[in-house]
Amino acid sequence: MSVLVFADNSGGKFKKNALEVTSYGKKVAEIAQSNLVVLTINASDVSELSNFGAEKIIKVNDDKLKNFNAKAYADVIKQVALKEGSDTIIIDSSTDGIYLAPIVAVNLDAGYASNTVSVPNSIAPFIVKRKVFSSKAFDHTEIKTTNKVIGLSKNSFGLVENKVNTVEEEFSPSLSDKDFNVVVTSVEKTTGKVTIADADIVVSGGRGLKGPENWGMIEELTEVLGAAIACSKPVADLGWRPHSEHVGQTGKPVASNLYIAIGISGAIQHLAGVNSSKVKVVINTDPEAPFFKAADYGIVGDAFEVVPKLIEKLKEFKGNQ
């Protein structure tokens, strides 16, 4: 038996997600007294994974898999799982991960626990803790099937360094035309910017900023911190910022280390989507704003005065580092 982790890469580089699922997989394998196998697709240098417990790495290199393709990737995962006798498959919660995981589950007749935030409490029965009701609660889910798929919630386990000797093995999957019935014809990606999904820090602006012309200071703060930029729903609906920046229950989820909310009241739907962030800061003129109840640090004050000062102090701080 083995635990199979799919470690996704972007242009050959492993992101934090990939290292986190590998760390997590190592722990699950320990608890289950099983072995960890890590699958990579089109990554030439996999040595980084050795630092996080990857004892065995299966490398698939195939030009047909250059673009992410959920069905084809799921097919590869199935073939590797069967070859390696893997009964537990672990996938991250990136946009691609959550696209892929349900397909893998059906392929392997596996029960699937998405948004998992813990290692199994027990192996028999196999029970994990999951986020439910938009982070307003957790549940304990028992996966009853022999094969199991776990979707690991982002930033819930963290990176655990664990240097091991790694065996690398090449594998050539057999892919059929049916795997490529959905084809990517074009990709539009903002380059050079930190995305909300990858960011350690997210700076978010709300309707309290009064208008799109006032986002200069938010962008500057974002830059100083190396953060991703986000906004509340009305800000996107009003067209002040693109929809891709809308975070919350109906927007993108945020699970960063630091979330800074500026001029955001902290409505329940907003908080639901950002609550998984480890540390939350609120800057708001209204001391009664609900966000203060959810935040770790708060400043009661006018964003137009506080933010420029914060930028200045952060620059000083970065300068002294």
Place this chain on the structure above:
Amino acid sequence: MKILVCISHVPDTTSKINFTEDNTKFDSNGVQFVINPHDEFVLTRAMWFKEKQGASITVVNVGNISTEPTLRKALAIGADDAIRVNTEATDGFYVAKQLAEVIKNGGYDLIMAGKESMDYNGGMVPGMTASILDYNFVNACIGIEIEGNKATVTRDIDGGKEILSTELPLVIGGQKGLVEDKDLRIPNMRGIMMARKKPLKVVEPVDFDPTTVITDFEKPTPKSNCKIIDADKVEELVDLLHNEAKVI
């Protein structure tokens, strides 16, 4: 074109979430149920297909009788008929099995679901349903155009978007972007009157053992107090974030 829209019946987004029976059951007492927000975008997009290109819209829910008002609401928005699979929606795989059965019997060209429901946030049903049927599938769909048998679909990806091309039959997991918030349809009086007369068929579930079971729930531990920093001393915030929280 025959469209099936999968409707999830979920607590209103402002609901307080509580549990009963020793934290093993969701407490629906005083909770208002609504159409899952993602499904509202999907349903409105389906209405555009119906109005601009000609299509029939069936809405489906896997759930007990308490979900019927939500299906009626979808009918009032403009769907033609409804199907309820008469069972508790306990597990994503189980729900997908039921939907796959409905789809096999109904012969739909396009199956539109929200990418996840706001209760258990599984994000499982669209992808699993597609896989069970071996239909094409696109998740996190923020745009879709159909011409004949061909579909052009836009998918939200980390840091951008992707255009995909595929063919019907197709399952999508949709979200905001399919239509804008301001375009969302809400039922009007005439729609509500008409919905009463539209067919709502109840079918019995097929047997399938649940693959997962929720044993119990817990609520997050409440936050300790927020530290308030003086607006004139923002350097203290920088210091706390660095030395105490260790996030910068």
